[in-house]
Amino acid sequence: MTETDAVLRAVRERVDPTATERERLRTVADRLVERAEAAIDERDLDADVVRVGSTARGTWVRGDRDIDVFVRFPPSLERDELEEHGLAVGNAVLPNGHEEYAEHPYVKGEFEGYDVDLVPCYAVESAREIRSAVDRTPFHTDYLATRLDDDLAADVRLCKQFLKGIGAYGSDLKTEGFSGYLTELLVLEYGGFRALLEAAAEWHPPVELDPESHGEASFDDPLVVVDPTDPERNVAAVVSAANVARLQHYARRFRDDPRESYFFTSARDPMDAAAVRAALADRGTRALAVRFDDERLAGLVEDQRYPQLRRSLDGLVRGLEERGFEVVRAATWADETAVLFCELAVAELPAIERHRGPPVHVGEHAAGFYEKYADDDAVYGPYIDGDRYVVERERSVRSAAAFAESELESVALGHAVERLVAAGDYVVLADADVAVLAEEFGTELAAYFDPRP
């Protein structure tokens, strides 16, 4: 047995569901389906019940306790009726559940120790005809049910665990990683976890996979996996370039040095305030943080919050750099509060800035420039440098912190962030004062200051 085989076997012993777990899951899932069917009959509805998701496909990792049950109604049903009947069935099946809302409402609840989603959808003819994203899910399960045998399902589990270990699992917009369905398709496409790793180590993005050879749409993403059930959709659309690179990096690391630890990373020890101050002193950088305490922002669901924060961080970084404050690195974190964090090479600049005018020979434009500044005692110049007029005029903001205090509105921000900035509902922290962030973001700061992947 090779070293790699040994590692994978050891991982399987930790991630394969036990026989008891399988049996118990099957029993509970069957009971849920029965309850749903009974609720349908009782209301004399035209609907059927299907199980979807990883527990339906046998690809769940030991300990997962999610069961997804979909109730399919005919496409002729009006949407408000679908919602009404769907919730009625859901509440009957999960009397202790509560209603949630994605594209339309569904019921979420606990049942015999499992976390259950009971979701109404339309029984469309094909995934091309879906009315909402959930209509697509049963097609995924159908597609995989006939293709994933036990060996491949076991490899999917290995792969999911590997992606979890390297921090690239999950299609939420915080992670921007690999979804369960994407993981299943990749393992299926390459014929196993090891073959996928070998291929990924040599990928040259953009990587395009099209299992059913639809060849219809083209996508502008580093990784493209055309949905076998919907030619218009890239299953990997959400995966960031960094997560593609991360998979490639670890695929090579694992090839060169197979270790179980890649699958199970332990959480970092959080940094305390003193350690943050010491790290900044060691690096000799200047820190700047913009912190939002408002619950209006904290109240956003994760999938809205992170894109907004990333957009705002990009805007802040661009704004700083356009004004001459060079950014070394930047990050955004959110928990109770949300933070835009920048580490700067330059945080203070002179009172004046060089402003290059037109070449002296460009007639009216040059004369206009000269006349604009000729009698302005606040500027140095205009003087002639090479063939151009130049002035040195007063700089509007001399420090990065002042920029964040007074000109943050001028950069591109996420909508919710923009509202808070307009209202002045934010705090600017500079240099050693950012150490206070360790109280809430000690783990994130630890990863930031020791970024080795």
Added chain:
Amino acid sequence: MTETDAVLRAVRERVDPTATERERLRTVADRLVERAEAAIDERDLDADVVRVGSTARGTWVRGDRDIDVFVRFPPSLERDELEEHGLAVGNAVLPNGHEEYAEHPYVKGEFEGYDVDLVPCYAVESAREIRSAVDRTPFHTDYLATRLDDDLAADVRLCKQFLKGIGAYGSDLKTEGFSGYLTELLVLEYGGFRALLEAAAEWHPPVELDPESHGEASFDDPLVVVDPTDPERNVAAVVSAANVARLQHYARRFRDDPRESYFFTSARDPMDAAAVRAALADRGTRALAVRFDDERLAGLVEDQRYPQLRRSLDGLVRGLEERGFEVVRAATWADETAVLFCELAVAELPAIERHRGPPVHVGEHAAGFYEKYADDDAVYGPYIDGDRYVVERERSVRSAAAFAESELESVALGHAVERLVAAGDYVVLADADVAVLAEEFGTELAAYFDPRP
């Protein structure tokens, strides 16, 4: 009479030579020619004597006391004989003179209150056949003698004085301005000083003038005036873009507001050390100066010194900016010592610098980058940013002053400067310490900190 006429008349009253001055000059010049001819006869040489330069052409400005007398020998004469005979004649004419050396030796001396150059040259058939630059000069005088009437000569004087007033007169490599001959050709070409100013106000460099329509060579200069006596030569080759722009700027200023003061700028009051410190504090900039005290550099003639210093200044500025120290403005001055002076927006940077590696997917190159840094405790990372590896590694120099102290050798410097830098024969001054330069360069610093032209 227009305002402009009045101003020009007033200037003429100050720059036209007086009748007495003309008469006196003619007398002295005739006597010099006679003495030269006598010395030739006495030695039984085959040579003739010609007067050249502005006093020969009637274009000198009142108070100029330069007389140039050339002794022309046949081209068949060997060079060492030309030098020997030329110096013999020169020493006979100017018994109190001394020998100087340009392309070949000549005699310089005082004669009845005038500064006289007595220069041997070859009597070539045309300026195309010259053996050294001085052979060309008699052709210039011949060309202009038949073309410059008294009115044009008066306009040449106005133009020279204008160029002096705006700091653009002189073809030495410190000034990089307009020579006397170039001024004469420009006034001749445009038919007068005012016509030249009107044209210059609207110039769109590159400006190409070719009085004799030679149309042979092409030049890569902002101002091209093809020598009527030598089609291969741009008389304006030495004129910098800044001096072309300066002429354009003042041509417009004079057109809009004719004033005598453009012709006669008074010297600036020198700045003292306290004023330099105050100016830096007001601007909030960081100063850096590299000063050479060595007489090896101070001993260079001006025409070697300034190109060397400018080249060195460019190298220093590029070196600083490549390392992240943004330069607001820079200047070089020379007198007893020579100085490279930079004003910086950024003079200090963090201990670390961002170093972007290759995209993770570029196979061996990426793996090599990762392995190079993976176990290096002095760097942060490698981490993955987008599709690339990035490290933050130690910065080699954290301050502009340290760069000037320890890495000045790494930039492109003029040769003589390079030697001094290699020997460590220089001093670095930073921030308030540069104020000591006011002792030697108070006037230059005054112009630097109040650069309005």
